[in-house]
Amino acid sequence: MIKNRKSIKTNKNIVPKKTGPTNQPTSIHSDLQKNISLFKTLYSYPTNADFKVRDIFIPSLQKQAALVYIDTITDTVLLERGIIHSLSTQNREDATVQDLLTTQSISTEMNVEKITTGINNGSVALFIEESDHGYILQIPKFEGRQVDKAENETTVKGPQEAFNEIAATNISLIRKRIKNEHLIAESITVSKRAENKVSIVYVNNLVNEQLLEDVRSRISSIDTDAIHTLSQLEQYIEDRSLTLFPTMLYTERPDRAAMLLEDGHIVLVMDNSPDCLILPATFWTFFHSPEDSYLRFTSGNFTRLIRILALFITLFFSAIYIAITNFHVEMIPPDLLLAIASTRDKVPLPAFLELILMEVAFELIREAGLRAPTPIAPMASIVGALIIGQSAVQANIISPIVVIIVALSGLCSFIIGDISMNIAIRITRFLCIFAAGLFGLFGLTAIVVAEITYIVSLKSFGTPYFAPLTPKILPTGTYFRTFLQKDIFRPGYLKTKDITKR
């Protein structure tokens, strides 16, 4: 078996990746029947059930013709009304094919490979007797969702719509927000076999050319058969694969994308991804929410303050508890000290193990709630709440104060919305807990210094990860936001062509 696999692997390198007709003619024939049989063999007709060939007679031209298409990805209503009906019922002399058809996009093509690509993308190929070129009529209809409400990044105030899995819709949602001829949606094919396309969206009189070139070269240097989603693409083009922290913002909100496009960022859009990738991203991008700027100045900054607080609670609360109760007892006020000592008295586990047990239980419940099918998910949380909240305390396995600490820091971790950043913070929290459990506050301090050094060393497409806080690059939109009227500069670290917003 293993040998076989290896041979397949080596074969792959020898055989050209393109599935094109290697021993087939590269351009089509003037004989209709030969063309039809060529495409029938290409598409393994009749095994391939949704591949269709429709013969048709065109009275205006007095010629036999054939329509070749895949009926699951073409708009059959348009096919019937705009193509079959127009071609077979009209009888005008001196009319060309273009005159007869009412479809919005028609192109002529001789290359078999290109015609195949057209058919694969939902077009209908029209071959006419005694003609050495085919016509590609674009009437694709891929099934997908409607534009839905944002589910992962919800806001109370502000637009509710979110991206869906159709790239065209997503770009349309962005264009709805930026009605400008300088908004460019450039398309690049990233994979060899599945031919997935990525749209690089940017505002061409803002974006930093060097950054754009970097993105283009990273995408075009990908050598793989298939990349179906942006989340996979992210892993191909990110700066460091091993890093804890995400270096690209993955958002489902078109308003966020548009806002950042206007700042000079680059947005990647792809079919099958209900999100977009925004780059470069700094630490603060993950920390901010579009609602910050929808809310009024005071309210927006209050929510940011809450978010900072939550970040610190989720990172350090459990760790500080462990450090203080194990190493620095003298720091606790006497009442609290005795309260902790009293409830800890009957717990058989050491404080560190007790906390780790609860943290792991919390992570398990969270994961179970996430993965369980929707009808079962509420049960997972009820059982979890019972185990953690009630029974563990009553059975003297866990002290109540640990429940409070784990619940609070767990709750606060949900406030960081981005899933990659959320996981990064959770991993960091465990590092902090271990450091505090081993060396108390000294260990905690050491790990914080190490973490900050690490974060500062990161880069996202050439942008320092902690910018604009460090290195200090004005304007500094980090902890708090400024008044919209005073927010006149684009982020300095993006080096945009136009620096001011007015």
Next chain:
Amino acid sequence: MFKQSLHHYSKHLWIIFVLILLTGCWDQQEISKQAYVVAIGMDKYEKNPNKIKVSYLIANPDVGQASTGGGGQSEPPAVVMSFPANDITTAKDIANMEVAKPISYDMLKIIIVSEEFARDENFVKWLYDTTKEPEIKMDIRMLVVPEGAAAFLNRNKPILETRPHEYYELILRHGDVTGLVPPTDDLLTFFRIAEAGEDMFLAIYGTTTESDEKHTDFNVKAGELPIQAKVKDRPSYAGAAAFFQGKMVDIYTAEEARLVILMNNTYADTTMLDTVNDPFNKDNKLAVQIHRNGITNTKMDFHKGKPRIKVKVPINVQIVNHSMHNISYSASKRHTLKRSIEQEFQERFQKFIDKTKEETKAQPFGWSLAARKAFATIPAYEAFRFNKQYPDMEVSVTVEVILGQDGRQNKTPTMQDLRDKK
């Protein structure tokens, strides 16, 4: 490539792992696996002068906790144990002969010393042991009791508080606010003053015994106020134990302690309630709220003739009880009252200063610091020998009373008005 980097990292991981092994001195202590000493008592040990009698007040964490997982309501809130020991550090291990958990001084609030022990020449030597014990914080307070520390701890049944740590915390905090006991004087200050050897340190004075000598007003020491309550052995705290050069030399009443607080700039500005003579009615007293207004101005004149100290104490006075005089409405009444209070406080100060000159031959006002300013160099100051000269110095105190703003007061009728209507 990836393998190489992993190999590279694994080296670092090994170094970190070795570091963990090297740490060795693990001072990790489970919070619930320790016995917390709230108060330490220190007495003379009669049988052996090289030992002291150490008393521990150990808090029981289980009492007063109404949470799930806690419990043990029938247990006593605290345990007192006394035993002879060489010093308070080894005392920890001696106590462990009876106490199951290791003794911790992390929660130590107060050191209680018997008066007899405090007056001992070697007292300061024993107290210096506290500086070598890392768990004892230098901001803990010192209480001097006449009946002996062990007796005090055993008899001390506070009226309303069950949990001992809470009791000591509250009583210390409130003592600071009322000025009945010297505020904010901790161990660190004790050592600093003892080492300088020129000023006096005031510790809290308290007792559980009732003195036969009964007084009213604030001119009392602990145990002298005739409070009647059904509970026996109530602790009371009033006045101060004065230490000079690390040895207790005198006991001050609450009023004397307050005079020190008013005059000595190193004490925080404390607002206290007091009574002063009523200038309009000889038999009556007026209730006032006083606090030092800014800082006391001390001028030393050592170079011409007899050494003189001139002190100007600014005091802010707020009349609490007008005693139907309607003082706020009359400028002349205000003036009379002001003069009267100034006079009274000057007399109080003068009396107290004379007492310090005669009895202890040292002063608790922190004047040695101000005296240094009168000399160009420290050797010149040392040659002057401030302490030797103090009893012969001429000290004049002027009190500057600033009447506080009363705001709008409701007018009270005069006594005559009331009687006439009848």
